[in-house]
Amino acid sequence: MADNIEEEQLEALKDWWDRHGKSIFVVVLLSVGSVLGYQAWQKHVQEIGLAAALIYQDLVVASASITEETAGDAENNSEESQVMTTAKNLANTLKTDYTDSTYAIFAALHLAKLAVDTDDFDVALSELEWILEQGVNEEMEGIVRMRLARVLMEQGKTDEALATLDVTPDSSVQRASFAEVRGDIYSLVGAQQKAREAYQLAIDNLSEEVNSAMLKTKLAAIPIAVDPDADTDKHTANKDDADTPDEQDALPDPGDDV
Amino acid sequence: MLIQRLRDGSNGILAKIIVGLIIVVFGLFGFGSITTFLAPVPKVATVNGSEITQREMEIAVERRRRIMLAQKVLPEEIDEDELRQDVLDALVLRRVLHQAANNMALHVGDKLLDEQIVETEAFQIDGVFDPDQFRLRLGGAGYTPLLYREEIRTDELLSQMVSGIQASAFLMPGEASRTIALRNQTRDLAWLRIKNADLMAEVSASDDDIAEYYNQHLEDFTTEESVELEYVELKQADLAAKVEITEDDIERHYEDTKDSYAKDESRQVSHILVAISEDRSAAEAKIKIDDILVKLKDGEDFGTLAKEYSDDPGSAANNGDLGFNEPGIFVKPFEDMAYSLDKDQLSEPVLTEFGYHIIKVTDIEAAHTPGLSEIRDQIEEAYRDSIATDEFVILSTRLSELVFENIDLEIPAQETGLTLQTTGTVTRNTDTGLMANADALAAAFSPDVLVDGNNSDVLEINEETHVALRALQHNPGVLRELQEVREKISNILLQEKASVLAEDQAIEIVDVIRGGSLTQYVADQYGLSWEISEAATRNAPDIDAAILEKAFDLPKPTAGTVSIGYTSMSNGDSLVVKVSGVNIEEAADLPESEHAALTRALSGYRGIVDFQVFKDSLLESASLDKQ
Numbered sequence: 001m002a003d004n005i006e007e008e009q010l011e012a013l014k015d016w017w018d019r020h021g022k023s024i025f026v027v028v029l030l031s032v033g034s035v036l037g038y039q040a041w042q043k044h045v046q047e048i049g050l051a052a053a054l055i056y057q058d059l060v061v062a063s064a065s066i067t068e069e070t071a072g073d074a075e076n077n078s079e080e081s082q083v084m085t086t087a088k089n090l091a092n093t094l095k096t097d098y099t100d101s102t103y104a105i106f107a108a109l110h111l112a113k114l115a116v117d118t119d120d121f122d123v124a125l126s127e128l129e130w131i132l133e134q135g136v137n138e139e140m141e142g143i144v145r146m147r148l149a150r151v152l153m154e155q156g157k158t159d160e161a162l163a164t165l166d167v168t169p170d171s172s173v174q175r176a177s178f179a180e181v182r183g184d185i186y187s188l189v190g191a192q193q194k195a196r197e198a199y200q201l202a203i204d205n206l207s208e209e210v211n212s213a214m215l216k217t218k219l220a221a222i223p224i225a226v227d228p229d230a231d232t233d234k235h236t237a238n239k240d241d242a243d244t245p246d247e248q249d250a251l252p253d254p255g256d257d258v
Numbered sequence: 259m260l261i262q263r264l265r266d267g268s269n270g271i272l273a274k275i276i277v278g279l280i281i282v283v284f285g286l287f288g289f290g291s292i293t294t295f296l297a298p299v300p301k302v303a304t305v306n307g308s309e310i311t312q313r314e315m316e317i318a319v320e321r322r323r324r325i326m327l328a329q330k331v332l333p334e335e336i337d338e339d340e341l342r343q344d345v346l347d348a349l350v351l352r353r354v355l356h357q358a359a360n361n362m363a364l365h366v367g368d369k370l371l372d373e374q375i376v377e378t379e380a381f382q383i384d385g386v387f388d389p390d391q392f393r394l395r396l397g398g399a400g401y402t403p404l405l406y407r408e409e410i411r412t413d414e415l416l417s418q419m420v421s422g423i424q425a426s427a428f429l430m431p432g433e434a435s436r437t438i439a440l441r442n443q444t445r446d447l448a449w450l451r452i453k454n455a456d457l458m459a460e461v462s463a464s465d466d467d468i469a470e471y472y473n474q475h476l477e478d479f480t481t482e483e484s485v486e487l488e489y490v491e492l493k494q495a496d497l498a499a500k501v502e503i504t505e506d507d508i509e510r511h512y513e514d515t516k517d518s519y520a521k522d523e524s525r526q527v528s529h530i531l532v533a534i535s536e537d538r539s540a541a542e543a544k545i546k547i548d549d550i551l552v553k554l555k556d557g558e559d560f561g562t563l564a565k566e567y568s569d570d571p572g573s574a575a576n577n578g579d580l581g582f583n584e585p586g587i588f589v590k591p592f593e594d595m596a597y598s599l600d601k602d603q604l605s606e607p608v609l610t611e612f613g614y615h616i617i618k619v620t621d622i623e624a625a626h627t628p629g630l631s632e633i634r635d636q637i638e639e640a641y642r643d644s645i646a647t648d649e650f651v652i653l654s655t656r657l658s659e660l661v662f663e664n665i666d667l668e669i670p671a672q673e674t675g676l677t678l679q680t681t682g683t684v685t686r687n688t689d690t691g692l693m694a695n696a697d698a699l700a701a702a703f704s705p706d707v708l709v710d711g712n713n714s715d716v717l718e719i720n721e722e723t724h725v726a727l728r729a730l731q732h733n734p735g736v737l738r739e740l741q742e743v744r745e746k747i748s749n750i751l752l753q754e755k756a757s758v759l760a761e762d763q764a765i766e767i768v769d770v771i772r773g774g775s776l777t778q779y780v781a782d783q784y785g786l787s788w789e790i791s792e793a794a795t796r797n798a799p800d801i802d803a804a805i806l807e808k809a810f811d812l813p814k815p816t817a818g819t820v821s822i823g824y825t826s827m828s829n830g831d832s833l834v835v836k837v838s839g840v841n842i843e844e845a846a847d848l849p850e851s852e853h854a855a856l857t858r859a860l861s862g863y864r865g866i867v868d869f870q871v872f873k874d875s876l877l878e879s880a881s882l883d884k885q
Contacts, residue, residue: 184433
């Protein structure tokens with residue numbers, strides 16, 4: 001009896017195998033193949049990443065020693081340019097051979113810095129623009145745009161600098177730090193009202209760590225608005241912990257009585 | 259049922275299929291895939307879908323607590339909620355950054371991690387990596403080797419991001435000049451000081467005010483809790499001093515241990531090295547060393563030639579002398595030669611990894627076991643220590659039993675031959691004498707000792723000192739009577755009220771001046787006078803920091819106007835501050851080097867800000883779910 005049942009089951013299984021065996025075999029083969037393929041690909045990616053990481057480590061060391069040398073002795077020019085050449089070669093290797101990696105982006109950031117250190121502002125611009133062309137995540141993009149705007153500002157291209165910042169990042173922190181750079185640009189061209197608004201926006205939205213005393217100093221250096229249409233109240237009051245010293249208005253000093 | 263069936267027909271087809279499946283799954287995905295099927299682990303937060311487990315959190319909290327304790331923070335000063343919040347924030351930030359590093363496809367080689375581990379001083383004994391020490395240290399900090407490796411991998415990934423973003427930051431020359439000019443600006447200012455003390459006469463404190471303050475600040479009027487302690491101290495050094503010792507003991511101990519004092523043969527060796535380097539091939543080095551050997555054999559002085567030719571700078575200056583050394587110091591070929599030479603015999607050139615050497619043995623000190631008379635003191639001390647160590651363990655165990663069995667320390671002291679000592683009055687803040695030890699302090703103020711009056715356990719002050727203590731007299735904090743502190747409270751209240759009055763006056767003055775009154779007239783009205791400083795710097799040493807802070811925060815007035823505000827000081831005075839001019843000069847007259855140093859500092863700071871913005875925006879966009 002038991003043997004019979006066993007035999008019947010075996011029969012059914014054999015029958016089922018005859019019908020579906022081939023397709024099951026193909027499916028199993030395909031899945032095993034794709035898993036193995038994926039793992040091999042992962043390993044390949046890993047190896048490429050590691051190679052890039054090693055070059056990047058050398059770049060960081062070279063770049064740091066350039067900064068140190070400039071710090072120590074500005075006259076040591078021949079030595080400096082040798083490290084500079086090494087750093088540039090390493091960075092360019094990353095950009096050409098590992099273009100798709102983040103290390104290429106980091107390399108371009110370092111090239112931009114090295115260019116600024118030697119007053120090659122156009123080179124710095126093209127490195128930063130190259131990063132934007134490559135496309136990076138929003139967090140990185142914000143940093144790059146700020147740096148780009150600050151180089152443009154130095155070159156007097158304030159409209160282009162403002163245009164660079166004319167995007168609205170999702171992050172409020174990024175929006176606020178854009179505002180500080182915008183404040184710098186407005187302040188430079190004498191648009192005091194706009195500069196004040198931009199700085200105030202930055203102060204109100206940045207965290208304690210980023211919200212530097214410098215930012216407040218910048219705001220305090222913008223002359224009080226003399227806007228004939230706005231207020232007639234001629235003095236400025238400002239309390240310590242009042243968050244919005246908005247009514248900053250000015251009036252003639254009522255006397256040389258001090 | 260299924261298992262039963264499986265066992266019955268373990269060579270049946272079904273069983274084979276299942277076993278095959280298991281092999282395939284483990285083979286492809288590794289043994290770790292088994293955890294996927296296990297029950298979920300308790301977690302404290304989920305960051306972008308990745309879990310921070312309860313266990314990770316507890317280990318991190320303990321680690322942070324230990325660091326705080328090591329920094330002399332008292333256990334009761336640690337705010338548990340704040341500690342946990344800080345640790346969780348740090349874990350979340352670390353996880354977010356780690357995820358960003360993965361998304362950016364950053365990599366760290368295993369080799370680098372291994373090198374780091376091997377080079378970590380804490381894992382070394384005598385400068386060499388020691389696997390047992392490694393596991394011991396990790397266990398102490400709550401890591402497994404694998405976990406630790408992943409932690410330093412994360413550290414490396416984060417440092418790649420920092421060097422990518424922070425280290426690549428720059429400051430434009432124009433920005434630097436403007437920033438420096440802003441920092442160096444001076445302001446023309448004037449201020450009125452409304453003194454708290456001058457207004458004391460105008461305020462009063464009622465009995466009700468005083469009673470209310472007293473009731474709300476009872477803790478401030480309670481004297482500090484203290485305790486007087488009695489203790490016994492078991493010291494291994496005391497036991498060692500008391501060990502009775504005979505000449506026989508010393509001689510026997512000498513015989514037993516003299517081998518460990520024995521010295522191998524040692525030789526004083528000089529050498530001349532001709533190094534093989536990038537600039538000099540092995541063949542060239544060989545020619546040169548042969549040349550030197552010829553000169554030596556011609557009778558030229560070894561020391562002079564060493565000075566002239568040897569590439570080993572340390573010994574060359576010493577006529578090639580390397581001093582006395584026992585076997586095991588030098589590389590093998592060098593050593594073999596050095597120990598096969600007779601005194602003053604010259605070696606043929608010997609090749610080592612450094613290059614070619616000519617070796618000469620200048621002195622030989624034979625192997626030697628010191629006689630008892632030479633090392634008598636050492637032997638006696640070692641013998642005393644060995645006896646005392648055993649006695650110490652026995653006595654400490656006995657003391658443990660005694661302090662537990664007895665209600666005070668009298669009998670334990672008698673039985674162990676120790677002296678009863680007292681500490682005098684100590685408080686929870688005492689950190690001298692016995693109380694310098696955190697365990698002893700904690701034991702003294704434990705409910706068991708303080709309230710129940712029991713003996714403490716035997717406390718390990720250090721490896722060679724054990725202590726047991728009990729409270730002789732406990733003085734709990736006492737609340738002082740209202741009458742006693744009346745005067746004091748009244749004074750506090752008057753000060754507070756005068757401060758409020760001072761601030762009110764400052765606000766009034768600012769308003770009146772805003773209303774158009776002449777500044778001098780207003781000052782006269784309040785019986786005050788303006789103090790003036792022209793072109794004050796931000797750090798002017800002769801002006802109160804509060805005045806400067808306010809003055810440099812006020813907006814710059816346009817020509818012919820003033821900017822005015824007020825501020826309150828911590829001593830209760832209030833200030834009206836007026837800025838009539840801001841002088842911002844280009845940083846032209848700053849010395850070149852100072853300008854460069856400031857620029858570097860500012861661009862470093864710019865890097866820190868950039869990375870902070872990067873971190874903050876990552877945190878902002880992370881989906882965070884705290885349990």
